[in-house]
Amino acid sequence: MNTVTPIKPKAGKSSLGLENMGDLSSLLDAPIAADGTPSLLQLDLIDEDPGQPRKEKNKGYSKEKMEELENSIKARGVKTPISVRKNPNSPGRYIINHGARRVRASRNLGLKTIPYVLDEDYTRLDQIVENLQREDLNAMEIATIIGFALKEGIKKKDIAIAMGKSNTFVTMHTTLLDLPDYMSEIYHSGRCSDVTLIYELTMVGKKHPDELKEWLQDETMEEITRVPVKLFREYLAKKYVEKASGDNDVDNNSESQNNDNQGLDSIKEKGEKQDDPTKFKKAIIKVYHNKRDARLLVNRRPQSEGYAWLKYDDGGYVVEVDLREVSLIAVIEG
Incomplete structure (x- = not known):
């Protein structure tokens, strides 16, 4: 591999005499110079974060992607400084906040230093936000x-x-x-990588684990997509509605005669009530969320103010959502 000349700041004499300190000057928390040249840090003083969200299997670390980055650095240098913080366990060393790929590529090219900024106020949450904005996690x-x-x-x-x-x-x-083991296998095998579908199936599995396991064993379904999941949920909904209806028929038959005998007496006692046309007997609040139709569950208490429970029309699963993400569609008779 060809050796690339390390990036060097523009020449200029410091009033502090740092030019006589050699490599130690790279350890100072110096800001970007007035001429726009970023400070440089020795690559052999940099450690990768063991909690880095990007794992080795991430496609950003693939041979092809790394070669692309190396070619870019070879042609133009490292244009975006990496972010580091001091390593609390090794004085004089630094941990990468973000920029691990740039560090690896620079090392592969034989560089000795890399542009950097020091950011001690850096959290794990900052790290994922940075990665989401820059790379494909x-x-x-x-x-x-x-x-x-x-x-x-x-x-x-x-x-x-x-x-x-x-x-x-x-x-x-x-x-x-x-995830339960059988769902973890589905995700890691690549049969289903859609997080929304994994979530929906996991919710189904909590109520109907046996039916879900049997359905997932269908070897003809190499990839699990939205359409078969929707059909499966509709099948379950219909199956259990019919079962509940059958149970009610048995109870209703045993009580039908008694109800018939009491019907007239009940009407006489209560009198005939006139329906108020200005009021709903039962109101259903139709909403739109996450590109899906749903209904608002007003009888289920949310965990905090500003949230509510919805039940989606295309499968019936229930989720708590931020009301700022919900659009009101209609209020209809139930």
């Missing part, structure tokens, strides 16, 4: 970092705001951290 990596943030006491809604995502997005991704 996979769903499990996103879920892992969200999980770390939750363990540190950060609330879901604060994570969602920092990421610029919905509360539902955070909830669905955290589901990946605690």
